[in-house]
Amino acid sequence: MANTQLKKEISEALQNNVLRGALERFSRLYVIAREKAYEGYDFEDLRNNIQRVKSYAADHIDEMIDLFEKNAKARGAKVFRAANGKEANDYVRRIAKENNVKKVVKSKSMASEEILMNEALREDGLEVQETDLGEFIIAIEGKHPSHMVFPAIHLTKEQVADLFTGYTKKKNDPVISKLVKTARSVMRKKFLEADMGISGANIAVAETGTLFTFTNEGNARLTSTIPRVHVYIVGIEKIVPKFKDATYIMKALPRNGTAQNITTYVSLYTGATEAYLEDGTKGEKEFHIVILDNGRRKILQDEKFRQIFNCIRCGGCINVCPAFQLVGGHVYGGHAYTGGIGTILTAFLTSEETANQVQNLCLQCGSCTEVCAGKLNIPEMILELRNRHGAKTGLPFTQKFALDVVSNRRLFHSLLRIASVAQKPFTKGQPVIRHLPMFLSGLTEGRSLPAIAKTPFRDIFPTIKQDVPNPKGTVAFYAGCLVDFVYPRIGEGVVSALNEVGYKVVFPEKQSCCGAPASYMGDKENAVKSAILNIEALEAEKVDYIVSACPTCTHGLLDYQKLLEDKPEMLKRAKVLAEKLYDFPKLITMLGGLKDKGDGIPLKVTYHDSCHLRRTMGVYKEQRALLAGTSGIELIEMKESDRCCGFAGSYSIKFPEISVPILQRKIQNILETGAEVVALDCPGCLMQITGGLDQINSKIKVKHTAELLLDKRKK
C-alpha cells in the first residue's frame, strides 16, 4: 500500500460518521465499564501471570507443541502441523474431500483469515459460511473486518438492512432486533446442513490437549456441535502449559475485550466428542486440529518481538488507541489484524510492506501498555519496526534533512535564532504563528504554532540571579528545544523552584535536541549522534541531579541506554545520566516540595497528563500536589485527563487529519471543566493545546506547571 493510498483510506474513514460515532462512543464507555469489570481483581497480578505462563510456553515452544499434540491425540484428535498458510489450507481441503464435505460453517478464527482459508476452500467448490454476526455482515459486504472484536462496527443498521435485503432477496427493515433474527434464521439453515465446522481457539492447553473458545453469540457452539467433521485452526502462540493457566486468560480476555466479566459462552473441547454422523446415527466425530506456524517462529527468534507471544488477542489495546478510535480497522490494511498490535502481527504474519506504512499511525502515547493483558510494549515494538524500516529504506529527503539539521547543534540553533527574527511578519503581534519559517514549514497545517522566543533560555539563564545561600547541591537543567527556544519562561520557573528547595542550577551550554524526533521517525543514526552530544554536554558525573521540564526529552535521554548498547564507554555515562535524571515535578517533590504559598487570587486550573509523564514515568500525583498546594489554585479534574492530545512529535506533521480530531476531543474535555488555565508538564502538549484553543479563540491559558507556579508565587 502506497502512502497516498493510506492517506486516502484515512480520509475515507474520517468521513465515515458511523464508524467515528460508534468508535468514539465505545471508547468512552469502555474505560468505565472495563474498570468496573475488574472490580475486586488485581489486574497487575493477573497480567503478570499471563506474561509468565505465556512466555514460559514461548520459551519451550517445541516441547509445548509436542505435549499438546500427544495429549490431544490421546483423546481422539488428529493433529496436523502446518508450517504456512498453504499447508494448512491444503490439509483442510484434503479433509473436506476425504469426508465428502459440501458445506462448511465457520466461527470466528483470525488465523484462518490470516491465511485466507475461505478463498482456498471455495476454490474446491465448497460452500463456506461465516457465522459470527459481524463476520457474516462483512462477508456479504465483501470487506475485511474493521475491528478485532466488532468486525462490522463501521456499518449502520440501515446499511446492514440493505446488505441483508440484497442477500435474502427479501426486504429487511433497519431494526437491529429484526436484523439479528434474519441472521439467526439464515444461519440456522446453514448450521443444520453443514458437514464441516471450522473454529478458532483462544487458548490451547499443552497438559491436556484442551482448546478454549470464547463467544457471545453461540455460533461457535453450533459450529462445534452439529457438523460431523470439526477442524480447529490454532496458532502456536495460543498454547499455555497447564490447564489452570487458562484461568488467568479467562479472567482477562472478556474484561479487556468487551468489558464483560465473562463472555456468554466459554467452551472447552478436549479431543473428539460425539456428533450425528452422515447416516443419522450418533458416533465419534472427525476432529482435527491444525497447529499453524506461518511466520510465528520467526517472531520467537527476534528478541525485540518475541513478547508478541504473550498477546491473548483481547483487543484491549485497540479499544484505547486514540488513532484507531478515529480511523477504525480498515485503514490498517492487513486483512486480519488491526490497530497497534495488528500492525506488528501484520508485519510478521501477512504483509511487511503494509505494516511499514501503517506503523506510522502510532502516536506513541502508550495508552495500550496500560491495559495490555500480556504486558506487551507495543509502542516500543512499533518504534523498532520504524527503525528497521528507516534503516533499510532511508527517510524521505526533507525529513532526513530536517533531522540532520536538528542533530547538528550549531546549525540548528542558529537557524532557530534566524527564525525568531524571520517569523515576525507572521505573528500578527500574537504569541502564536500560523506558519513556521523555512525548513519547519509544513508543521502548521490546521493549527497555530507558537512563535520562536525573542531571547532563548540559554541567553536568559546567565542573567537569572540565583539566591541560594547554602546550596544543598547542584542540578543541571536539560531544557530541550522547546523550553530553550520557544518557552523560556518555563526554564525560569524551573530554576526558581529548585532554588527554593535549596539547589543551585547550572545550564550546560552545549546541550542540544534530545534526539527524540529522530528516534520517532526511525532515524537511528541521528538519534545516536544527539545522544553522544548531550551525554558529553551534560556531564552528569559532576552534578547531583539533572532536571528536565519536558517528559518527551526525559524519555529520550533515558533511552540513550538503548541507543548506545554497543558503545560501552558511552553506555556507562548514559547510565549515570539516567540515574540522576528526573522530571521537574518529581524532583521538586523528592527534594521536599515547595512551602505552601501563593498569591491567593482564585484561579480555576485543570490538569492535562502528558503521555510520557503519566505512563512512562508514572508521575501524576506530584504536580497535582504542587498545584493544589499553591494558595488560590482550585484544581478541577477534566475527563480523560491522561488521553493523548494528538501532538506526538512529528505525528501532527504527518497526520494532521488524525492529530486534529484527537486534539479537539481534548479541547472539549478542557472546556467542560470551566477552568481558566490548563496546566501540564510537557512543552509539546503545551504547543498542541495552545494551538487548539487559539483556533477557537478561547481565552483559556495553557501553562507548564513550572511556569504557573512561578506566576502564582513570585508576582
Add this chain to the structure above:
Amino acid sequence: MVERLNDLYEKFKAKFEGVNGECYRVAKIEEIGNLAVKILANKGAKTIALYESPLSQAAKLKEKLCSAGFEVHTDNLFAASSQDDVGITEVNWGIAELGSMVQIAPEVDNRLCSTLVPIHLALLRTKSIVADVDEIMEILDNLPQIPGFVGFITGPSRSSDIERILEIGVHGPEQVILILVDE
C-alpha cells in the same frame, strides 16, 4: 454451611439475573415438575426437547410435562431440538461470582438441547454453586480427565455486532431459565 449456601445462592441469583437469566429455587425435587410446567406454560411453550438426567428422572419431569399437555421429546433429539420451543438439560455447577452455569456435555444431545432451542431450561442442585472461576477450574483440573466438552453458559446468547447495541438471542437460546433444587 446453610448460611454459606444461601449466601452463594443470593450472589449467584443476582449475577444470573444481571445477565438476563431467570432463576428459581425449590426445596424438593418433586417440586421441579410443577414449577417447570408453570413457567413454560406462561411462556406459551408447547414442544420440549428433554435430555434426560438424574435430576429430571428423579423429578419425573417427562411425565409431569406430558400430563400438563406439552409435547415432550426424549429421543431423536437432533430433529427435536432444532424445532422445539424448549430444551431441558441438567448442568453440573453454578458460579456465584459470574452467574454462570457449567455443563459437562460430551454427549451431542446434551449440547443440542442447551444450544439450538429458543428457551433453555436448566436444572441444578443448589449445593453445586461454587464461589468463583478459580474454584471451578480447580474442580475440573482434579477430575480424572478433562471431559470432552465443558461449557460455561452465562445468560442467553447475545451480540453487539450491529452498532454496538446489545441484542439477546443470536444463534443460541433467547431465554435461559434455571431451576435450583436444594434436596
